[in-house]
Amino acid sequence: MRCRNRRNGNVQAIQTEVQLLLTGICITAVPLLIFFAVVLNQNRGALEISKSESERLGYADIDHIAESVYKLLETHEEANQKLLERSLNVAQDQAASNGGFTFASEKVTWNAVNQLTNTPVVVELHKMRLGTRVWTSHRPENPSPSC
Secondary structure, eight states: OHHHHHHHHHHHHHHHHHHHHHHHHHHHHHHHHHHHHHHHHHHHHHHHHHHHHHHHHHHHHHHHHHHHHHHHHHHHHHHHHHHHHHHHHHHHHHHHHTTOEEEEEEEEEEEEEOTTTOOEEEEEEEEEEETTOOOOOOOOSSOOTTO
16 A cells, blocks of 8 residues: 555655646746747837838938939039030130121032931021131031031
């Protein structure tokens, strides 16, 4: 009888140990799972916030770049306008000092090409002279690309 009691006592002790072990695991695992779920949910929220803020900052940066390019173009346009005005003033001064421009009664024929449609057109224009200098002739038939 002693053996049976010992066995029953050992089995009962093992069962108690298993129950305590399982209770300890549950007591530890449940808060960890809850903590994991909360952290996962907060990380998803933080990810959404960071995505939306990154997009907002990106669009703001693009707007700033576009505004900077626009201002750069405005300043270049102003500089080009001033350069053109100065160049025209020099040209007018040079023309005036050489007798000015006049148109002769004779006409010359030009082969013009519409740059949009590439359609050739023959036009007649009066000869233009600078002071007493005689108008010489047309441009060459095959001008360089810079003409």
